[in-house]
Amino acid sequence: MARTPERRAQRPVRDARADARHARDAQHPIATVLAEHEAELLTEWLAGQRSTVRRPDLIRDSELNAQAAEFLATLRQAVMTGNVRDVQAPAYDGVRSVLGTLSRARSLQGFTPSETAMFVFSLKGPLYARLRRAVPGGPDQVIDTMAAAGHLLDQLGLYTVEVYQRSREEVIARQQEDMMELSTPVVKLWDGIVALPMIGTLDSARTQVVMETLLQRIVETGAEVAIIDITGVPTVDTLTAQHLLKTVTAARLMGADCIISGIRPQIAQTIVHLGVDLTDVTTKATLADALRLAFTRVGAANGVPLRQTPARA
Amino acid sequence: MTAGGGAMERIPILQMGEFLLVTIQVDLNDTLAQTLMDDLTAKVAATGARGVLIDISSVTVVDSFIGRMLNDIAATSRVLDATTVVVGMQPAVAITLVELGLSLGGVRTALNVDRGIALLRAALAAPADATHPE
Numbered sequence A: 001m002a003r004t005p006e007r008r009a010q011r012p013v014r015d016a017r018a019d020a021r022h023a024r025d026a027q028h029p030i031a032t033v034l035a036e037h038e039a040e041l042l043t044e045w046l047a048g049q050r051s052t053v054r055r056p057d058l059i060r061d062s063e064l065n066a067q068a069a070e071f072l073a074t075l076r077q078a079v080m081t082g083n084v085r086d087v088q089a090p091a092y093d094g095v096r097s098v099l100g101t102l103s104r105a106r107s108l109q110g111f112t113p114s115e116t117a118m119f120v121f122s123l124k125g126p127l128y129a130r131l132r133r134a135v136p137g138g139p140d141q142v143i144d145t146m147a148a149a150g151h152l153l154d155q156l157g158l159y160t161v162e163v164y165q166r167s168r169e170e171v172i173a174r175q176q177e178d179m180m181e182l183s184t185p186v187v188k189l190w191d192g193i194v195a196l197p198m199i200g201t202l203d204s205a206r207t208q209v210v211m212e213t214l215l216q217r218i219v220e221t222g223a224e225v226a227i228i229d230i231t232g233v234p235t236v237d238t239l240t241a242q243h244l245l246k247t248v249t250a251a252r253l254m255g256a257d258c259i260i261s262g263i264r265p266q267i268a269q270t271i272v273h274l275g276v277d278l279t280d281v282t283t284k285a286t287l288a289d290a291l292r293l294a295f296t297r298v299g300a301a302n303g304v305p306l307r308q309t310p311a312r313a
Numbered sequence B: 001m002t003a004g005g006g007a008m009e010r011i012p013i014l015q016m017g018e019f020l021l022v023t024i025q026v027d028l029n030d031t032l033a034q035t036l037m038d039d040l041t042a043k044v045a046a047t048g049a050r051g052v053l054i055d056i057s058s059v060t061v062v063d064s065f066i067g068r069m070l071n072d073i074a075a076t077s078r079v080l081d082a083t084t085v086v087v088g089m090q091p092a093v094a095i096t097l098v099e100l101g102l103s104l105g106g107v108r109t110a111l112n113v114d115r116g117i118a119l120l121r122a123a124l125a126a127p128a129d130a131t132h133p134e
Helices: A002-008 A015-024 A029-036 A038-051 A060-081 A090-109 A113-120 A122-136 A139-182 A204-221 A236-252 A265-274 A287-301 B028-049 B064-079 B092-101 B113-125
Strands: A187-190 A191-201 A226-230 A257-261 B013-016 B019-023 B051-055 B081-088 B107-108
Touching: A002 A139, A002 B081, A029 A060, A029 A122, A029 A187, A029 A226, A029 A265, A038 A122, A038 B064, A060 A090, A060 B051, A090 A113, A090 A139, A113 A139, A122 A139, A122 B064, A139 B051, A187 A204, A187 A287, A187 B028, A191 A287, A204 A265, A204 B092, A226 A287, A236 A265, A236 B092, A257 A287, A257 B107, B013 B028, B019 B028, B019 B113, B051 B113, B064 B081, B081 B113
Parallel strands: A191 A226, A226 A257, B019 B051, B051 B081, B081 B107
Antiparallel strands: A187 A191, B013 B019
């Protein structure tokens, strides 16, 4: 809304009626109609939107009115330039900016893509009705003008969908990043013992993050034993196993023991079928078993004999 | 050590009881690594040291040659009846060595010098540990 006064300031002498006279000189009927009947168009358009696509649960009347008025104003100025075909032209910068803001806002508000595009498409009805009355000459000229108006609005509608989709993709990309961070927590279980509960499919990018996070935490905590729990990993293929082995080797190079736990029966079978060699790696069925082993190792390393648990006695 | 020589020509080897302590505080080049290996082998033979501790916590850049050199030092020392422990490897260095396919199977590792010394003492106290578990 801050845009309109600014533009007025740039061209103070030109009001809607002046634009209309200018448009009559330029002789494009769309421009004529937009300039002469802007207020009526707006009323009819809003009435149309209210009966078809309006979502009172998502957007307030006043907000919708403001958006529609701003869009019509910028569209009128763009059409005045005589260009009614190419919406990528600089003349349409204002229109695209209004629609871009609107689409992004609506994608966040929870509108569907069609509802967002219908904001533009619903202008067709009132605009066509006005054009039919305003266009001079025979049916041919009316059809030409209609086609031009249709083409223009279609492009603008598609533009809203594009922006809508782009902002959704941005959301997805950000969530993926968040997930990457969230899904690799390294927790300290005990003095000298850290655990990495892995959840989700392991691909190269994630494993790299996992590996770096784990090794960094080993340095920070001075842990002697690191437990990698893969209970939450749905499938293990050769690549995943390779990544796991690399992590274990790297941890060993730094002086920490690695235990892999949470290998489910099916995954154990898969690993054997794939011929992955895990003989150098300590593996345990559950995190509890791994932790018990880790206690033994930490105790032995510190020279403290570990009190035997009843289960093991 | 030379005063005005600029780059370090050799890495000092300290004797602590029956252990030798090497702290690498510069990024190793091939010549330096080769010199270190020669010096270390000679020193192990001369002192009859039972353990060698190499601290690489300040090393940030490694290549396959350095990786192999660590492996060779460990193997040579074992021939001379000394256990080698590499301590303080940085995460980035560990990842690099793994990506290079060097798992340093013959080298023992520890997180820091303290743990390394403990590991050496334990290895000396129970030399039969690896071969006879019970």
